[in-house]
Amino acid sequence: MADRSPETADRCPATADPRSGAAGAATGYGAAFDRLFARGSAAVLAGTHYRDSPPVDGGRWGLSIVLPPDPESTVRLAAVTAEALAVAGPGHWPTGSPAAVHLTVRALEAHRSNVPEGDPLAVRARRHCAGRPPPAHRYAWRCAA
Structure with a gap:
């Protein structure tokens, strides 16, 4: 680096x-x-920089439409994230890690800690994603609701 x-x-x-x-x-x-x-x-x-905090009800990271990067980009972003975390120190979210990295297309709602089974929005999102072909660009398609 x-x-x-x-x-x-x-x-x-x-x-x-x-x-x-x-x-x-x-x-x-x-x-x-x-x-x-x-x-x-x-x-x-x-030590005055902003750090994201865990999601809270009504806050960021609710049900969203996201596109994850392709596998090759995911590996590269994970390596860069590891380098950045080594320099930045503890207390940072590894947003470039394979489990977290994505491009948010659109947030659909605020964060909810408990999404009940059969939630209408979650059911609708899963139904919409089922069987969809990947979009025509470099990102792989993954639906998760």
């Missing part, structure tokens, strides 16, 4: 701006990424 602490951020090459095709661009996406990286690095080092 590259050393991109706030102290060395000014010495690291800037990220290329994909709109211009120019490597080392100091504007656009490259500059925005470098600013976000410096702020995030400083927050992690100071």
